[in-house]
Amino acid sequence: MRQYPIPYQTGGEDPVIGGLLTLRQLIYVVLGVAVGGGLAAALPAPWWARLAVIIPFALAGAGFAFIQVKGDRLDVYLWRLWRFKRKKKVWVWKGEMMSAEIEGEVERG
Numbered sequence: 001m002r003q004y005p006i007p008y009q010t011g012g013e014d015p016v017i018g019g020l021l022t023l024r025q026l027i028y029v030v031l032g033v034a035v036g037g038g039l040a041a042a043l044p045a046p047w048w049a050r051l052a053v054i055i056p057f058a059l060a061g062a063g064f065a066f067i068q069v070k071g072d073r074l075d076v077y078l079w080r081l082w083r084f085k086r087k088k089k090v091w092v093w094k095g096e097m098m099s100a101e102i103e104g105e106v107e108r109g
Contacts, residue, residue: 021065024065025065025066026065028061028062028064028065028075029058029061029062029065030061031061032057032058032059032060032061032062032064033054033057033058033061035057035061036053036054036055036056036057036058037054039053039054039057040053040054
């Protein structure tokens, strides 16, 4: 019988928690619920007000775990957006139009 080598797929994460969640997704969901639960436990309020504190943090954790924007995970997308907004940009004059071009780490004096 012939055997053919099969390459490993290294482009993604394997779901290791019950075959449904990756470790990163589990951490985001648990952190969201834990932070919301910790804040709600410190709040001297009725149960519905505590639940109102837990839900946004749990949804944020689920968002970071499951939402993809333009093919990237939400945490990666937000990190790249933040870095883009912080990077210095140089305006280059090209004929009749001006266009913004990013030229790495540009030092302006």
